[in-house]
Amino acid sequence: MQSKSAQREGILQQLAEQGGATALAVAQVARQSGVPEADVWGAGTFYGLLRRDPKKTLVCNGLSCKLHGADALHHQLAGQGVATEFVACLGLCDVAPAAVGPELLPLPASDQPAHVLPSDPNLPIDLGGPRDRSYRGLGAALKLGPEAVLRELQASGLQGRGGAGFAAHIKWRSVRSQPSPTRYVVCNADEGEPGTFKDREVIRRQPDKLLEGLAIAAHVVESTQIYIYLRGEFERERRILQDAIDQALLGPLAGLEVHIVRGQGAYICGEETALLESLEGRRGMPRLKPPFPTERGFRNQPTLIHNVETLACVPDIVLRGGTRFASLGRREPGAKLYCISGHVARPGVYELPLGVTLDELVAHAGGYIGTPLAFSPGGASSGFLPMGERSRPLDFASLSQVGSMLGSAGAVVLNDSVDLPLAVHWQLSFFEHESCGQCAPCRLGSRWMRQALDRYLASGDPAELSDVRDVAWEMLEGSICGLGQVAALPLTSALQHFPHHFGHRPVTQELHHG
């Protein structure tokens, strides 16, 4: 049990500064913080960036990077005498195969500007446009007052852009109605869904729109304390964002506290309650809900948590009205940042009407490479869909109808050169690696699932997959959070839509568990 005076919140950052969760660093951080040493150890060993060798170059093992030769890159770097290790995903799917150096900055080959649409002032975020530092939306919000802002937000129909698609205005009203005078606004910038790199691009190109959205949110829910939980691998983005904050605090954000807290390498911390645990210096294990963060979140106080893109849409909604924003979408409201990578000509982030089809999205990305076989519409969590669904609107409702989801809108295309069961293996390995380990259905199920597929690949016998449906059902029903609930989807969706790819097959010799 930690003493009342213990300073837990900073321990992960302190470990990072001391080279990771080594026994020595843990002892020292425990002494300085007053947190029990075992707790510091338990928290530190949870996080990939605190467990890594700080001298090594990190090579991405995500789906898009695998498709574009991550293994070859790994061999090539090793041949040059570079010490490397595979990591689950780096959020650089557009420049696959990606690698970052020990300082977490992309290697030159992975350091190219992302493809985006040309500047169009009608777009809410307008990644291709000049950086907007006007903070006019914030000015308008202060004039309108909170209730009017909430009305515009409701009219906009803005749904959370992190993956769950929950109506934003309901969260804002909930936090605003809480009796506690202390409230927090937290930005979820722990973008980690393989195939997704849109929040990264918002921070690189339009960081002030994010800050403006945060300031408007803080104004409406009557908070002055903003925490941005930023993915640890986004070191370049952290510098850009910190610079933007430093300048904005001198002007439009005066009176607010804005903190960047670095994630330490755990995909699960993109789950909002795991994120809160991590902010508080603990293992990133999701909390049981209820209570929801809007009632009891960060430091047990009402907390508004939103994804980067969601917040970056807010200034436009305030400035040009919710109805106009809503009209930018097709069957669901608004414009949406779609990521596209894999076997397409120009992987990138494209701001398009919510509900475009895959074909439309890929047209913006310069077309398919080869003959497309399958696609993942919304990151690894959305499973695989057949090309028969290429005309389905990529929106929340349409994709959930086919047992998939829009998620973070990180679409990945696989062409027919891909061995689909092997691609499924990569995805399952990702979830197994990123499961927090708290609840049994996910901890055991994700490993069982990957090992069942291993057995199938090793023997070529489809009977190895006969229990997949039951275990997947239990992961969906029994897991605490969304990770476990969808972790089997890459396999179950592939079995459903591509049964002919899972027949008897020759033995697969080599599997990379990365």
Place this chain on the structure above:
Amino acid sequence: MADTLTIHIDGQALTAQPGESVLQVAKRNHIAIPTLCHDERLDAAGCCRACLVEIDGQRRLQPSCNWPVSQDLRVSTRSPRIERHRATLLGLYVADHRLDQDGLPVHTTQGNELRTWAETTDFKRLLAIDSPRHPRGVDANPYVAYDPDLCILCARCTRYCDEIEAVSAIQLAWRGAETSIATAGGRGLLDTTCELCGGCVDVCPTGAMHAKQAPRFEKPGAVQKVRSTCNFCGVGCQLDLNVQDGKIIQVTAPPPGETVNDGNLCVKGRFAYGFVHHEDRLRQPQIRGADGELHDATWDEALHYAAKGLLGVRDRHGPNALGFVSSSRCTNEENYLVQKLARAVFQTNNVHQCAAT
């Protein structure tokens, strides 16, 4: 009482108090819900997922240990969905456990709640999961050991160590399928804040945390529990002597809520029972003879000899030449008698108790 609520479990109207969980109400009314990570003394963790039930109005199954009662709450603990959930979840646990020749989780001397559940429930048979926990180094402490192959990561031990003992010597460490119970830096318990109370052993449902001195895999029924009082100090903790063939093989704490120590023991009460059967233990009084050696005596002879010696000192040097110190192992009543002996018989106030300072 105005505060009383009514909830419905499986159609049965039941009385509940605000602040109670669905599981508490169910248990009180003998409605069986399986649990693994639950301990009444600890905050609900909801991590083992065994106790999931259907709550009216909730899309997802919810942990009954953590679901607060509310007026007219409707709960179902039996349905095809819940049965399937339990059968598959249990199948996953079993696939990750060490099994005996019958394919059931091994029995351990301290029991195995996973085995008990598997014996009474049809479950989904799955191929074994190869899931070695993060390895742990050598631990030289004499009392407590951890066998990761039997661990189901319910975290009762780590939560007990934190919430009850306020020691925090062990914690969940690492992540995912390699999550394990660890000390800081993987050190032995002697090099941590651990007080070797052994509470982690008592709360462990599967025998993963176990006592090094005790045999590990005794059959059920082979061990008899004898309730006794710890005699290491005057608190009066109750303990259960686990007796086999007339010998104590382990000491465990009685279940929480039954005795003054509420399921807790300290390092002495739990582990320091080696003297009971030790060959050097004195079994009758002895008196040192003129030859300088100890010779067996009867209690009468020994008491008379001691009384004579004490009275001799008093008569030669006065009462204040004597002093009486009683042991902290004495009960309150025995301490009372010692001071009475000092004051009434020997007329001295020189009396002390070793735990008084």
